[in-house]
Amino acid sequence: MTGTEETPAPPAAPGFRLAYVPGATPAKWVRIWRERLPGVPLELVPVPAAEVADVLRGGGADAGLVRLPVDRTFFSAIPLYTETTVVLVPKDHAVAAVEEVTLADLADEIVQHPLDDVLEWAERPPGQPAFERPATTADAVELVAAGVGLLVVPQSLARLHHRRDLTYRTVTDAPGSSIGLAWPEERTTDEVEDLIGIVRGRTVNSSRGRTQAPAERPAKKAAASRKGGTGRQPQKQAASGRKQGGKPQGGKTQGGKRGKPRKRS
Known part of the structure; x- marks a missing residue:
């Protein structure tokens, strides 16, 4: 090995390709994607409306902003809005x-x-x-x-x-003409799920989003156990002035005689 040999560059991070038809405006969702998933490059692929289905079928894009309807025997789709x-x-x-x-x-x-x-x-x-x-x-x-x-x-x-x-x-x-997010149903990847969460307006910690914080559910369980997971509250002993499951003890002394009532000031 000589000193002139170069260290090979690390492989590029896998990207996600989003097709969009003329008139569709992906800018807002692209911005949110780049904020939440900075390690996954997002590539925009402009495609004529008449060709977008073939591009998605052939793997030229992972998902697309398309004009509905689409072939629901092959594609999954989420309607987003209908234009005037x-x-x-x-x-x-x-x-x-x-x-x-x-x-x-x-x-x-x-x-x-x-x-x-x-x-x-x-x-x-x-x-x-x-x-x-x-x-x-x-x-x-x-x-x-x-x-x-x-x-x-x-x-x-x-x-x-x-x-x-x-x-x-x-x-x-x-x-009207409706715009929707569509993708091949058999290729519903984790990145597609992330995009679904973005276009539906889910927050980063949404319970249905893949980006949910993993510690969220255990934390909720721990909080529930602190409140008493069995539905029973621990019963206090002498400090409460009651016997466990019995009547108040304040009326009698240990010998069974009544004590003199205290004068109120």
Whole structure:
């Protein structure tokens, strides 16, 4: 062995990969993860909504913030929140003059319906269909900016594709889009359990979290035993003025005679 040989570097700590779809905002949960689990690197993996299921199936991520629903025969999922649905319009459009609209208000408008639409329509999208469906939501936004129709999307996507020449208004009776945490059920690891606790708002000492302090339960048992685990309290002898299980002794002397009552001052 020579003096020029280098000590091999220690292996990198295993990380956790969290996929997220456009519009999902993992920042708050990422911050909490890094505070609680500084030794487990968290990698964010941006994935199109239409591809996230395949990425999770193939092991490209350990869990994902996805748009629901997902295949519940393969994935476990926790709903997190449902977004408001809005219509994206040019700033000089008549819709921009009101606070909110209904689907009926859009009946005569051309409404773009991109191939990656994330809203679940019961029958068909509102309004009049465009001559051709754009491939992506980003393409549909460009068409709206060019004055070719409107676009109905979750509010987060309207914000994601913000342009100075466009605005949006709430559509009161449109379906919402729900964001959830999903992961392959057969790969529910300790790190997945930690993430579940974080997104559900559990504290670090939550009884259902993996990060629970191990001494918490023994401490509770010890406290219970100090209070009398059998439900019986120890009985005091002569100092209490009572015989164990008997009557007060203050009325008679040892010889069985009554003593003179003490004068009260």
